[in-house]
Structures are given as C-alpha cells and as structure tokens.
Amino acid sequence: MLAAQNVVLSLVSLCLIVTTYSDVSDDITNGSLWCTRGHYPGLFCHATNAILNHTSRTFVVSTSDSLPQESEQTFRVWPVVATPLTRPPVCDRKFKESILFTFFYWFGHSNYFHLHYDTLLPVYSYLREKRVGSNGAIDVTLMPTVETSRLNVMDWDTDAFHDKNSGKYFVLVHKALAGDEFDLVPADSRLFEKNPTGFTCFETVHFGAPRVSFPDMTLVNDFTNLIRKRFGLTQSSLPKSRRVGLITRTTRRRVLNEKELIDAIKPMVEAEQIEFTGMTYEQQVNAVQRFTVLVGMNGAGLMNAIYLPEGAVAVQLAPFNATQLNIDEFGRVLKSRGPYLEWRNSHPELNHCNRERDPYNSQADTVVKVDEFKDIIQEALNIGINRKLHEEL
Known part of the structure; x- marks a missing residue:
C-alpha cells in the first residue's frame, strides 16, 4: 500500500x-x-x-x-x-x-x-x-x-x-x-x-458511507417511505384484504414445490406466485404493495420485502444447513421494517444440492415441508396488518 x-x-x-x-x-x-x-x-x-x-x-x-x-x-x-x-x-x-x-x-x-x-x-x-x-x-x-x-x-x-x-x-x-x-x-x-x-x-x-447497525426501524422505514413517495405511493395504496405472495426463483435456491404450497394455503388466504425477473425497480416496489405476507427463499427478490405495506409480514426461507449465506443479515434488515418470520429447512431429505460443487448448501434447491409452511403462514396471518384486516371483516 x-x-x-x-x-x-x-x-x-x-x-x-x-x-x-x-x-x-x-x-x-x-x-x-x-x-x-x-x-x-x-x-x-x-x-x-x-x-x-x-x-x-x-x-x-x-x-x-x-x-x-x-x-x-x-x-x-x-x-x-x-x-x-x-x-x-x-x-x-x-x-x-x-x-x-x-x-x-x-x-x-x-x-x-x-x-x-x-x-x-x-x-x-x-x-x-x-x-x-x-x-x-x-x-x-x-x-x-x-x-x-x-x-x-x-x-x-x-x-x-x-x-x-x-x-x-x-x-x-x-x-x-x-x-x-x-x-x-x-x-x-x-x-x-x-x-x-x-x-x-x-x-x-x-x-464511503457511515456505519449502520441493523435492526434500525427508523432508518429503513424512512428510506422506504422516501422511495414510495418518489413513486407516488401513499396510504391509499394499502391492501384491503389479506394476500400471500410466494417469490419464484428460476436459477438457484429454488423452491421446488411452489404450486403445492400455494394450493395448500388457498383455503386459508388468497395466494399467488410472483416473479420479479424482468421488472423495473419501480414495478417491483409497486408489485409488493398488494401483499400482506411476502415469502421468499434467501436471495435478491426477497429484498423487495422492505417495500411491503406497513404491518405486512416478511417471511424468509433458508436451505438446509446453509452456513455461508447471509441469512442473519437479511433477517436483521427485514426486522427493521416490520413483522418478520423465518423458516430454515431442518430436513436433509428435502435438500437438493450437489455437495461436491456446493459443500455449504449456498445454492441448494428445497422442497418446503407443506405442514410447516401452512403453520408459518397461519402465524403470519395472526400478526401485523393481517390481524387488523381480519378483525375488520
């Protein structure tokens, strides 16, 4: 030097x-x-x-x-x-x-x-x-x-x-x-x-940039409010009913049974898959405004959860024993914006990974256990904006 x-x-x-x-x-x-x-x-x-x-x-x-x-x-x-x-x-x-x-x-x-x-x-x-x-x-x-x-x-x-x-x-x-x-x-x-x-x-x-320690709810919410304001989103944009979005990933860390998961929770709540690939930044921010629960495997698309409506729930999924992923960092940021839940695959038989090429399961695909998925969605529907919307029915 x-x-x-x-x-x-x-x-x-x-x-x-x-x-x-x-x-x-x-x-x-x-x-x-x-x-x-x-x-x-x-x-x-x-x-x-x-x-x-x-x-x-x-x-x-x-x-x-x-x-x-x-x-x-x-x-x-x-x-x-x-x-x-x-x-x-x-x-x-x-x-x-x-x-x-x-x-x-x-x-x-x-x-x-x-x-x-x-x-x-x-x-x-x-x-x-x-x-x-x-x-x-x-x-x-x-x-x-x-x-x-x-x-x-x-x-x-x-x-x-x-x-x-x-x-x-x-x-x-x-x-x-x-x-x-x-x-x-x-x-x-x-x-x-x-x-x-x-x-x-x-x-x-x-x-460079100053030190930031997460969670920091004031910082994250002030930032997301600024971006919403830039894009003309106001309180009138808040969802009027409960809806779950499951983020689709197409290359790595995929959820292999997405349709099965959506079908399993449809008796409980409106639900759909969402793919952010090909959307502009503004389109991604706008897209998440309709969800009261956004679920995604650890990865880029889940970062859109910081733009969720106030009180909506972010749910992070993580592969089995993924020791080299930024799961905790994601969690700290998402906790900064509001309600947050987490599911980590504890079932090795549901892990789909080439261990020779990926010994840390960083790229592993996952079959999410249906009963556990239903449980975490039910928990999400009982907190934040979901609880409020349910009580207003």
Missing part, C-alpha cells in the same frame, strides 16, 4: 509542477482529512478542500498530515494522497459537498441485496442526518463509483452509468434515491472528457 501511494504521490507532484494556477480565492491549499466508522468500507473518510487530478486520476488533499493509519481499505478503493499544495489549481468543475460511494457492479451486473445493504441504506442515513436541521434543501452531490473487484481500486472506465444501462435497476435505484433533491454525478471517466489534464475541486468530499 505504501509503495503504491509513493508512486501515486510522484505522479501527482509531477502533474502539479506543470499546472497553470488561477487567482481564485478558494483556499484549497488548506485542507483536512479524517475518518469515522464506516459501513462499507470499514471507515467513512472525509476531506475538505480536495482536488481530483484528472491526469493521475487521484484525489489530492492539501495537508501535511499523513493518511489516517486505519484508512488503507478505504483509500485502496478511492486513491487519495495527502500532500501540501502551495497554490490552488484552475478548477474545471467545483462541488460544494459530494459523497463518493461504491456499489456492487462486477462483470456487468449488480446484486440487489448488497445494493441496499452496503450502499442505499448507509448513504441514505447520511443524507437523512444532513437534512435534520437544514431548514430546506441540502447541497450534496451523489457520486456512485464502481470497484474493479471487492475492496479494490475504483474503475474509472466503467460503463455502469452509460446510456446502454439506463434502464437497468441499479441505475434506476440510484436515480430514485437522488430524485429531484440531489444531483447524481457518477464518478467515471466522463469527468475527465473535457479536460484530461485538468482538475475537479471539492469543498467537502466523503469517501
């Missing part, structure tokens, strides 16, 4: 020597750099009076202080050096306050769970904190970035936010978070197009 920083520092110093300086009054030569606890990466780092050197693609903070000792992980993703500047450079563009954060986008695709857990909720927690006491709009620019691989240097050449991906859910999710309230400026090579040897200046810039 130190060797890499020395190389970057040499590049930065070389570029600064040949730069034409302006007479702008911004005191960018007097910067600061510090870190607090982060969610992903482990530190949430902050800089004042920083520049982005287009030539070296490096963030430079004008301070004689060294990089915070524990910040290696964060500044491995966002290349930052601390070095005193004697005069301010000409700024091609200026940002008052920006937050650079990363989201899961490798091999041209994303992950719906990590997008929410590692990115959206932690970033929103910062925006919410800024809004408190702001007495109006807050001037924060959202600058999503992409890692070349997990916790490795950001990919300036990513096409994640190019026009070809404009309809992809990970782009639509970021646009929904920003809305009309915040500017959304992806941090990619387009920042350099007009002046490849220039500079972008930041009055304040943050790297």
Whole structure:
C-alpha cells in the first residue's frame, strides 16, 4: 500500500509542477482529512478542500498530515494522497459537498441485496442526518463509483452509468434515491472528457458511507417511505384484504414445490406466485404493495420485502444447513421494517444440492415441508396488518 501511494504521490507532484494556477480565492491549499466508522468500507473518510487530478486520476488533499493509519481499505478503493499544495489549481468543475460511494457492479451486473445493504441504506442515513436541521434543501452531490473487484481500486472506465444501462435497476435505484433533491454525478471517466489534464475541486468530499447497525426501524422505514413517495405511493395504496405472495426463483435456491404450497394455503388466504425477473425497480416496489405476507427463499427478490405495506409480514426461507449465506443479515434488515418470520429447512431429505460443487448448501434447491409452511403462514396471518384486516371483516 505504501509503495503504491509513493508512486501515486510522484505522479501527482509531477502533474502539479506543470499546472497553470488561477487567482481564485478558494483556499484549497488548506485542507483536512479524517475518518469515522464506516459501513462499507470499514471507515467513512472525509476531506475538505480536495482536488481530483484528472491526469493521475487521484484525489489530492492539501495537508501535511499523513493518511489516517486505519484508512488503507478505504483509500485502496478511492486513491487519495495527502500532500501540501502551495497554490490552488484552475478548477474545471467545483462541488460544494459530494459523497463518493461504491456499489456492487462486477462483470456487468449488480446484486440487489448488497445494493441496499452496503450502499442505499448507509448513504441514505447520511443524507437523512444532513437534512435534520437544514431548514430546506441540502447541497450534496451523489457520486456512485464502481470497484474493479471487492475492496479494490475504483474503475474509472466503467460503463455502469452509460446510456446502454439506463434502464437497468441499479441505475434506476440510484436515480430514485437522488430524485429531484440531489444531483447524481457518477464518478467515471466522463469527468475527465473535457479536460484530461485538468482538475475537479471539492469543498467537502466523503469517501464511503457511515456505519449502520441493523435492526434500525427508523432508518429503513424512512428510506422506504422516501422511495414510495418518489413513486407516488401513499396510504391509499394499502391492501384491503389479506394476500400471500410466494417469490419464484428460476436459477438457484429454488423452491421446488411452489404450486403445492400455494394450493395448500388457498383455503386459508388468497395466494399467488410472483416473479420479479424482468421488472423495473419501480414495478417491483409497486408489485409488493398488494401483499400482506411476502415469502421468499434467501436471495435478491426477497429484498423487495422492505417495500411491503406497513404491518405486512416478511417471511424468509433458508436451505438446509446453509452456513455461508447471509441469512442473519437479511433477517436483521427485514426486522427493521416490520413483522418478520423465518423458516430454515431442518430436513436433509428435502435438500437438493450437489455437495461436491456446493459443500455449504449456498445454492441448494428445497422442497418446503407443506405442514410447516401452512403453520408459518397461519402465524403470519395472526400478526401485523393481517390481524387488523381480519378483525375488520
């Protein structure tokens, strides 16, 4: 890490020597750099009076202080050096306050769970904190970035936010978070197009996102209310009768007896299968509004349960002895939004898995035991909005 920083520092110093300086009054030569606890990466780092050197693609903070000792992980993703500047450079563009954060986008695709857990909720927690006491709009620019691989240097050449991906859910999710309230400026090579040897200046810039501990009902419900508001969903959208949705998965961790399960509970409640594949982000959020119980095997589709109507029940299913899945993390997030139940397969004979290829049952398909499924649905129908709707009949 130190060797890499020395190389970057040499590049930065070389570029600064040949730069034409302006007479702008911004005191960018007097910067600061510090870190607090982060969610992903482990530190949430902050800089004042920083520049982005287009030539070296490096963030430079004008301070004689060294990089915070524990910040290696964060500044491995966002290349930052601390070095005193004697005069301010000409700024091609200026940002008052920006937050650079990363989201899961490798091999041209994303992950719906990590997008929410590692990115959206932690970033929103910062925006919410800024809004408190702001007495109006807050001037924060959202600058999503992409890692070349997990916790490795950001990919300036990513096409994640190019026009070809404009309809992809990970782009639509970021646009929904920003809305009309915040500017959304992806941090990619387009920042350099007009002046490849220039500079972008930041009055304040943050790297990463603050620490979030789940369950946090206030945070999750505030976030989902914001997204519902963005999509025009109000209290009038609440379901008028009890309905169960069973999420269909088509590749891995499938429920192999979906139709049998639906047929088994239809005498108790209206029920249907739902598949989110091919839906836009807004369509997925809208689709779950009709359910008072949403059931799904651990996986991306179940993350839509955070958008369920208030008081609806989320039910997570899990394969037999799946020791390497994020079952607990899913549970903590879903508990943050409201009633939550869980079924873990305890019957090895109902587990369908190639143990040589998948020794931890992470991809296992499951035949869900019908009697146990009926029991957990009956429990769900006795709590939350389901109980209220039943009492109103």
